[in-house]
Amino acid sequence: MDKKIRTQAGKPGPRRVRYSVAASLDGFIAGPKSEHDWIIMDPTIDFAALSREFDTVLMGRRTFEQAQKGGGSVMPGMRTIVCSRTLHASDYPKITVTSKVVETISALRAKPGKDIWLFGGGELFRSMLDLNLVDTVEVALIPILLSQGIPLLPPGSRSPSLRLTESKTLPTGIVMLKYELNHGAS
Numbered sequence: 001m002d003k004k005i006r007t008q009a010g011k012p013g014p015r016r017v018r019y020s021v022a023a024s025l026d027g028f029i030a031g032p033k034s035e036h037d038w039i040i041m042d043p044t045i046d047f048a049a050l051s052r053e054f055d056t057v058l059m060g061r062r063t064f065e066q067a068q069k070g071g072g073s074v075m076p077g078m079r080t081i082v083c084s085r086t087l088h089a090s091d092y093p094k095i096t097v098t099s100k101v102v103e104t105i106s107a108l109r110a111k112p113g114k115d116i117w118l119f120g121g122g123e124l125f126r127s128m129l130d131l132n133l134v135d136t137v138e139v140a141l142i143p144i145l146l147s148q149g150i151p152l153l154p155p156g157s158r159s160p161s162l163r164l165t166e167s168k169t170l171p172t173g174i175v176m177l178k179y180e181l182n183h184g185a186s
Contacts, residue, residue, distance in 0.1 A: 016136055017118050017128065018054075019118040020050075020140075021152065022142055024141075025142070025143060026145050028150060029149070029150050030150040032150075040142060040174065041172075042170045042172040045140075051075065052114075054115050055079060056078060056079045056113065056114070056116045057080050057116075060123055063119060063120025064080075064120075066120075080096070083099070101127065101133065122153060123154060126153060135181060136181065137162065138176070141175040141177060143173035143175075160183070162180065163179060165179060
């Protein structure tokens with residue numbers, strides 16, 4: 001059953017940090033060797049419409065380096081911010097490299113703009129979750145059991161309360177789930 005719950009999404013407000021990720025039914029976002037070949041594509045997903053909801057993509061170093069191996073820009077037309085303590089901004093003139101996640105998110109939220117797409121692996125997600133910097137978690141639940149791999153939420157993470165705001169089942173069996181974080185509860 002598809003369910004859409006009314007939220008304040010259409011009202012102007014602060015920019016949200018949205019973690020959007022594909023996960024297996026048993027909670028892995030990549031295979032044991034960081035492979036993603038198990039993720040099926042559903043032709044009903046309008047990726048162009050989704051990307052228009054964002055003007056900034058935020059990722060960690062490993063996700064950025066993996067995208068660079070793929071040959072180019074991670075999200076064309078979006079500002080790219082890479083959170084890293086080891087990369088040097090001077091080596092990447094077309095992106096912003098920062099080690100100051102809290103300050104960066106605060107500065108982004110203080111300016112008008114679209115939502116911020118937290119993209120990629122679980123380590124940056126965990127760090128930002130622990131700092132209460134994530135507003136929504138959007139999971140494309142892929143109908144497969146991997147039994148091992150990189151977990152959606154790495155061990156040692158806090159366990160915040162979530163509120164379901166939308167769910168939709170796609171023709172391929174993918175279930176799209178959107179949750180808001182209850183920042184006051186853990």
